[in-house]
Amino acid sequence: MEFLIQFKLNDHLYLRDPELSDIGRSIVRESINLIYEIGFEKFTFRKLALHIKTTETTIYRYFSSKHKLLIYILSWYWNYLELVCKFQLQRESDSKNKLKLILEIVTYNYPYGLEIKGYNMQRLHEIVISESSKSYLVKDVDDINEELVFSPLKSLCSFISEVILEINPKFDYPKSLASTLIETAHQQQFFSAHLPSLTDNKNKELHKEYVLAYLNSLAFSVIK
Amino acid sequence: MEFLIQFKLNDHLYLRDPELSDIGRSIVRESINLIYEIGFEKFTFRKLALHIKTTETTIYRYFSSKHKLLIYILSWYWNYLELVCKFQLQRESDSKNKLKLILEIVTYNYPYGLEIKGYNMQRLHEIVISESSKSYLVKDVDDINEELVFSPLKSLCSFISEVILEINPKFDYPKSLASTLIETAHQQQFFSAHLPSLTDNKNKELHKEYVLAYLNSLAFSVIK
DNA sequence: TTCTTTTTGATAGTAACACTATCATTTTTA
């Protein structure tokens, strides 16, 4: 599957395409490790430059800001996830089973490659849980949305909504349910791990398993 | 109802209680206006100080950081919301109607006072939509959670979960559903306004009305 | 190979941010 992973990401996300050089790829790879380690707020280009033994200047030649870099990473993730969904769904003809598979993929409750293109996928998923909403919860969301930087997320959401409509063509909220399922998958994992009293997970571990069960219960009773 | 609004907020949120002085109250009041206007990222104590004609020093004597100030404001909001819920639910004995009322209150689709204690409630609600997740999506969430700064949100969530259990005592996920409903109420309003293709709202306005209808559909089919 | 272009590095600089410290002044309260 590895060989498939080559997306053309939106031009507005970078100044120089990081896929096309070693240093560019290491910027993306190590920013995943560093954001995972210290969180997006404390993450700076200065720290990243020290980490990969280059300079701030060079990083700024690839990304105009750390916010754009975050959106880049997340876009890559959404593209990747949609690809995994489509790949896995080929084998399945039953719509309900399709959605079950999607929910597993979205909660990241599956044992695929730990590394893809040198990106640590566990860490990337943790970043998605903790930082993804920061990509759009900004004052200039409308401006950057015009640059189509959120289209990978929209595309994934649209794909999921179609599966929902396969199950029940009369369902009124396929897209809202799709976005709710994606976001709830992350949010409830975060709550289960850090604010467990906002969930019903008795277990102090097995966050993904709990969330997956919850999402299935949610999705299938709503769509009916 | 005005006279009821007096909460004792968690000591850890402030250095000096802002409720006890004019300058403290204006810090809270004007931070709502300023965060609403420029967003939490661009909001600084320096700008706030200029805005209310005081000094950074003075603001730092009330709040140790802008992040704590955000949690303070949000805690106040959660307390307020739980109070409104309890007040409104007195009149209602049917559990399903109770939940309907809660969903209206949580989406803020009701015409209560525009100002309470000088706080602009419309703006406060917009802040909750755009900024509330930033209060907990931080690396030191576990540390600050130990200071119990998130208890107002937990309390509201717990309250809602009890109403859910009234409707169906056998429902397995009352707390997760409660937190999902609260968070989805905000998230879908944001999506409807800024990333509408993540929702099914055809209308370019009436975000609250759309979200409320969606939440009702969601909640009652899940609880069954 | 040499020449040219592209990429990177090194260094410097700016305005703003997130604080902390000190001390004088004003306001409140006992």
Place this chain on the structure above:
DNA sequence: TAAAAATGATAGTGTTACTATCAAAAAGAA
């Protein structure tokens, strides 16, 4: 009216988020 508390004024520190400039290195073309 004296003591205590709150505020203001000013300064300073280390960091962040960039931008600018110019030299050095690497890559590609002739």
